[in-house]
Amino acid sequence: MSDDQITIEVDGKSLKANKGQMLIEITDANDIYVPRFCYHKKLTVAANCRMCLVEVEKAPKPLPACATPVMDGMKVKTRSKLAVNAQKSIMEFLLINHPLDCPICDQGGECELQDLAMGYGGDVSRYQEKKRVVKDKNIGPLIQTDLTRCIHCTRCVRFGEEVAGLREMGATGRGENMEIGTYIEKSVNSEMSGNIIDLCPVGALTSKPFRYSARTWELVEKDGIAPHDSVGSNIHIHIKGDRVKRVAPADNEAINEVWLSDRDRFSYEGIYSEDRLQNPMIKEEGVWKEVDWETALDVVKQKLGSALESHGANQLGVLASPSSTLEELYLLQKIARAVGTNNIDARLRQVDFSDQNSVSQFPWLGTSIADLETLQSALLIGSNVRKEQPIINHRLRKAALKGAAIMMLNPVDYDFNYPVETKTIVAPEKMPMELAAILKALIETTGQSIDEQTKQCIDNIDITDAHRKMADKLANADDAIVLLGNIATAHPHFSLLRSLAGLIAKHSNSKIGYLSEAANSSGVWLSGVLPHRLAGGVESTNVGLNTHAMLQEKLKAYVLMGVEPEMDCWDSRAARTAMNEAELVISLTAYRSDEIEKYADVMLPVSVFAETSGTFINNAGSSQTFAGVVPPVGQARPAWKFLRVLGNLFNLDGFDYESSSDVLDEVMQSIGEIKTNNMDQWQSPTSLEPASNDLQRITEIPMNMIDSICRRAVSLQKTADVSDGAIHINTALAGKNNLTDADNARVEQDENSVTLKVVVDDRVPDDCVLIQAAHIAQIDLGASFGSIRIAKA
Amino acid sequence: MTETAKTILTEHTRSEIDVWLKKYPEDRKQSAVLAALREAQHQNHGYLTTELMDAVAEYLGMSNIAVYEVASFYSMFETQPVGRHSISVCTNISCLLMGSDDIVEHVEKKLGIKTGETTADGKFYIKCEEECLAACCGGPMMMIDHKYYENLTPEKVDEILDGLD
Numbered sequence: 022m023s024d025d026q027i028t029i030e031v032d033g034k035s036l037k038a039n040k041g042q043m044l045i046e047i048t049d050a051n052d053i054y055v056p057r058f059c060y061h062k063k064l065t066v067a068a069n070c071r072m073c074l075v076e077v078e079k080a081p082k083p084l085p086a087c088a089t090p091v092m093d094g095m096k097v098k099t100r101s102k103l104a105v106n107a108q109k110s111i112m113e114f115l116l117i118n119h120p121l122d123c124p125i126c127d128q129g130g131e132c133e134l135q136d137l138a139m140g141y142g143g144d145v146s147r148y149q150e151k152k153r154v155v156k157d158k159n160i161g162p163l164i165q166t167d168l169t170r171c172i173h174c175t176r177c178v179r180f181g182e183e184v185a186g187l188r189e190m191g192a193t194g195r196g197e198n199m200e201i202g203t204y205i206e207k208s209v210n211s212e213m214s215g216n217i218i219d220l221c222p223v224g225a226l227t228s229k230p231f232r233y234s235a236r237t238w239e240l241v242e243k244d245g246i247a248p249h250d251s252v253g254s255n256i257h258i259h260i261k262g263d264r265v266k267r268v269a270p271a272d273n274e275a276i277n278e279v280w281l282s283d284r285d286r287f288s289y290e291g292i293y294s295e296d297r298l299q300n301p302m303i304k305e306e307g308v309w310k311e312v313d314w315e316t317a318l319d320v321v322k323q324k325l326g327s328a329l330e331s332h333g334a335n336q337l338g339v340l341a342s343p344s345s346t347l348e349e350l351y352l353l354q355k356i357a358r359a360v361g362t363n364n365i366d367a368r369l370r371q372v373d374f375s376d377q378n379s380v381s382q383f384p385w386l387g388t389s390i391a392d393l394e395t396l397q398s399a400l401l402i403g404s405n406v407r408k409e410q411p412i413i414n415h416r417l418r419k420a421a422l423k424g425a426a427i428m429m430l431n432p433v434d435y436d437f438n439y440p441v442e443t444k445t446i447v448a449p450e451k452m453p454m455e456l457a458a459i460l461k462a463l464i465e466t467t468g469q470s471i472d473e474q475t476k477q478c479i480d481n482i483d484i485t486d487a488h489r490k491m492a493d494k495l496a497n498a499d500d501a502i503v504l505l506g507n508i509a510t511a512h513p514h515f516s517l518l519r520s521l522a523g524l525i526a527k528h529s530n531s532k533i534g535y536l537s538e539a540a541n542s543s544g545v546w547l548s549g550v551l552p553h554r555l556a557g558g559v560e561s562t563n564v565g566l567n568t569h570a571m572l573q574e575k576l577k578a579y580v581l582m583g584v585e586p587e588m589d590c591w592d593s594r595a596a597r598t599a600m601n602e603a604e605l606v607i608s609l610t611a612y613r614s615d616e617i618e619k620y621a622d623v624m625l626p627v628s629v630f631a632e633t634s635g636t637f638i639n640n641a642g643s644s645q646t647f648a649g650v651v652p653p654v655g656q657a658r659p660a661w662k663f664l665r666v667l668g669n670l671f672n673l674d675g676f677d678y679e680s681s682s683d684v685l686d687e688v689m690q691s692i693g694e695i696k697t698n699n700m701d702q703w704q705s706p707t708s709l710e711p712a713s714n715d716l717q718r719i720t721e722i723p724m725n726m727i728d729s730i731c732r733r734a735v736s737l738q739k740t741a742d743v744s745d746g747a748i749h750i751n752t753a754l755a756g757k758n759n760l761t762d763a764d765n766a767r768v769e770q771d772e773n774s775v776t777l778k779v780v781v782d783d784r785v786p787d788d789c790v791l792i793q794a795a796h797i798a799q800i801d802l803g804a805s806f807g808s809i810r811i812a813k814a
Numbered sequence: 815m816t817e818t819a820k821t822i823l824t825e826h827t828r829s830e831i832d833v834w835l836k837k838y839p840e841d842r843k844q845s846a847v848l849a850a851l852r853e854a855q856h857q858n859h860g861y862l863t864t865e866l867m868d869a870v871a872e873y874l875g876m877s878n879i880a881v882y883e884v885a886s887f888y889s890m891f892e893t894q895p896v897g898r899h900s901i902s903v904c905t906n907i908s909c910l911l912m913g914s915d916d917i918v919e920h921v922e923k924k925l926g927i928k929t930g931e932t933t934a935d936g937k938f939y940i941k942c943e944e945e946c947l948a949a950c951c952g953g954p955m956m957m958i959d960h961k962y963y964e965n966l967t968p969e970k971v972d973e974i975l976d977g978l979d
């Protein structure tokens with residue numbers, strides 16, 4: 022390394038640099054400002070704007086700092102007459118065709134062009150000729166284009182190619198006619214597309230939902246943590262008055278680098294949805310009535326008290342959203358346990374809990390987020406990581422581009438924006454068998470021994486070259502991981518997938534990790550919102566009912582926190598039925614909906630993200646605390662405050678918290694150290710059932726349907742990543758049933774049937790029916806996986 | 815290659831593209847994009863459609879937009895429907911000095927259209943702004959389809975245009 026160290030001189034200061042670095046990297050690292058438009062530290066160097074011209078001794082003309090490699094002894098002047106004149110001339114060129122419409126431009130006030138024009142631009146334009154005008158393109162619901170303002174830096178184009186892995190923007194035409202755009206009218210469709218808003222140095226690409234709703238200098242910037250996946254991306258929340266106006270990424274190299282997923286960027290619109298519940302409401306003889314909090318609390322105390330008294334605490338079920346804060350989760354379970362129930366859970370989209378005792382402290386990613394980049398091999402089981410955890414996918418993509426073998430075992434042929442080494446697409450029922458075959462191949466190649474029970478299990482399985490290849494790629498990599506995704510977690514035989522995945526990891530010397538679903542999936546485990554574990558992962562002596570059992574058993578009373586059971590649970594029909602038949606449903610909810618109004622008895626308006634302080638623990642075990650930055654809508658209050666008061670109303674001990682940080686201190690004390698290991702006690706597989714011949718249902722949760730906030734974020738709802746309430750079947754199955762695109766099909770599960778549209782979708786394997794959850798049309802069907810029947814309607 | 819590229823690009827077009835593909839390494843298929851677009855344009859009587867460009871993208875394993883970029887950059891590609899015969903009168907410096915303005919004017923008057931337009935019968939198209947075609951010693955000159963005609967006079971232009979079917 023030291024051989025590579027050289028010394029250069031910039032503006033009279035001597036600076037250390039490494040060979041091969043570009044000049045601008047050194048000046049940036051040393052706080053010497055060089056103006057730029059096209060250079061961006063996360064993108065390749067294009068050197069097309071020429072704004073970064075500086076004087077380099079012995080060079081005959083100014084050189085672009087972003088594309089000039091440093092050399093030992095190089096002497097650079099960034100502010101000399103030559104440099105500044107060059108920069109000024111470039112500025113004059115750039116402004117020739119720029120409309121100078123800052124007063125009506127959303128970028129005004131945070132525009133790199135505007136800033137630099139102040140520093141380098143002339144007062145009066147010498148250009149008298151006609152300026153060119155570029156017609157705006159409609160590139161979808163999220164990004165507004167004003168392409169006359171474009172300065173052709175190509176950052177947006179390079180982002181597509183290099184980061185999104187999907188080249189949608191391009192520079193068409195030539196010379197004066199060159200235009201940035203998609204050429205044909207189309208929506209840019211990346212799950213990370215919003216980042217080009219930040220990248221664009223001018224106002225050519227701005228946020229469509231934000232458009233014309235505030236001037237940037239009126240905005241106050243606060244820090245926050247993104248609430249929709251288990252990554253915990255750092256965000257800046259931009260506020261005007263008491264409203265969130267915009268969300269942008271905050272730099273954190275260890276987590277989201279400089280990026281943000283579209284879901285985390287645009288979900289804030291859900292805060293101001295018309296569905297927001299403004300006041301506490303109680304149902305009296307079937308009629309909803311707005312009340313004040315005091316009355317509502319009395320009603321809760323009285324109704325809950327009498328339900329507990331007449332049916333016992335075992336008839337109370339408590340369900341929480343896994344995107345609740347750690348403090349809310351902790352208090353909720355504290356109350357539940359204090360009133361005598363262990364029926365508490367936030368694992369809503371899971372059904373197989375049989376090995377829940379063997380999990381370590383919490384299902385951990387298995388590595389740090391940044392280290393995903395240096396993996397040599399990864400096997401993903403049941404995961405559409407690109408849409409589910411876009412930032413994690415971005416790290417995997419970087420690994421793949423460096424040559425890592427990323428392999429998939431999935432029930433749907435999802436599209437990935439990097440080369441996938443091998444993929445096996447099978448019906449959910451066949452997934453365990455595939456894993457067993459990989460395990461067998463692994464044992465064969467490595468010659469390791471395994472326990473007798475497992476051996477018997479896998480003895481008669483046929484293995485193919487694909488299995489051998491996957492086994493080899495894992496076994497021969499220095500750094501490999503087996504990752505279980507959201508679909509694996511929802512699988513009816515999750516425990517079997519888990520034990521097989523664990524064995525594969527063990528015998529290939531790979532890590533094992535989980536891609537968890539929600540912002541606080543880890544916090545759910547650590548705070549004890551589980552029927553079998555208390556806060557800190559301590560085993561509970563009494564084990565309560567898990568989510569699925571709570572719904573199946575149709576309890577007398579439920580308390581819901583941020584959950585719309587019919588949308589969020591594994592068995593939507595069971596959830597709806599349980600709610601409708603319960604005597605008492607108390608819903609802590611930010612939103613009202615026809616469904617909630619039907620089954621709930623009390624609706625308490627609670628805050629959503631940005632309105633409440635709290636803590637999320639991400640998939641990698643980092644705990645991140647954030648403040649509430651805007652007042653809640655209407656009479657809504659942070660759930661932790663309500664829970665504190667409720668604890669006191671029930672005369673429970675230990676509810677005298679003054680702030681959410683008191684609560685946090687208490688949770689953290691019971692957690693102690695967050696243990697990032699997955700040293701789970703694997704159960705060996707006992708048997709592998711052969712697949713049935715039935716049609717199989719597969720359920721996915723489209724990216725923007727994941728929680729109640731996203732479902733109400735209007736612009737996100739206009740994207741492609743929402744539920745369509747249709748059945749997706751492949752051409753062969755459609756043919757067999759005499760169905761074509763847009764036909765209606767009668768779809769049956771158990772004894773329930775609904776009519777749904779048909780979408781012919783060849784990503785779905787034979788004899789499977791893909792349905793997107795959280796859509797009103799399919800609630801009555803029920804279980805996320807299992808047998809299903811279809812016929813022409 | 816998938817089915818779409820196959821159905822949209824004719825067998826002849828594909829075999830012509832394949833000749834070019836052989837000249838480049840296996841993982842550098844995009845090198846053949848200019849040749850491929852030329853063939854695709856030829857198959858469609860002188861202009862490219864989005865469909866054709868998408869098919870070329872698919873055939874060469876490029877993103878669609880990358881093909882649009884190339885097609886829209888080079889003036890030898892047309893991305894809008896144009897007449898069967900494409901007339902490019904050079905108006906660059908040598909030709910200009912030799913009177914290319916009169917030639918342009920004559921062609922326009924004769925065909926009753928302006929530069930950039932196509933005749934109503936779809937027979938002729940006068941292309942915009944052609945740069946030096948590297949036949950300066952024969953200026954004024956024009957190119958029709960792929961053929962050069964030099965030392966033009968209005969009479970000569972009449973003769974040439976009348977001779978086309």
Ligand code: SF4
Nearest residue numbers: 171172174175177221
């Ligand atoms: S739209 Fe913005 S980011 Fe894209 S090339 Fe133009 S100025 Fe650069």
Ligand code: FES
Nearest residue numbers: 059068070071087
């Ligand atoms: S920043 Fe160096 S040329 Fe654009």
Ligand code: FES
Nearest residue numbers: 904909946947949
């Ligand atoms: S100027 Fe016309 S051919 Fe060169």
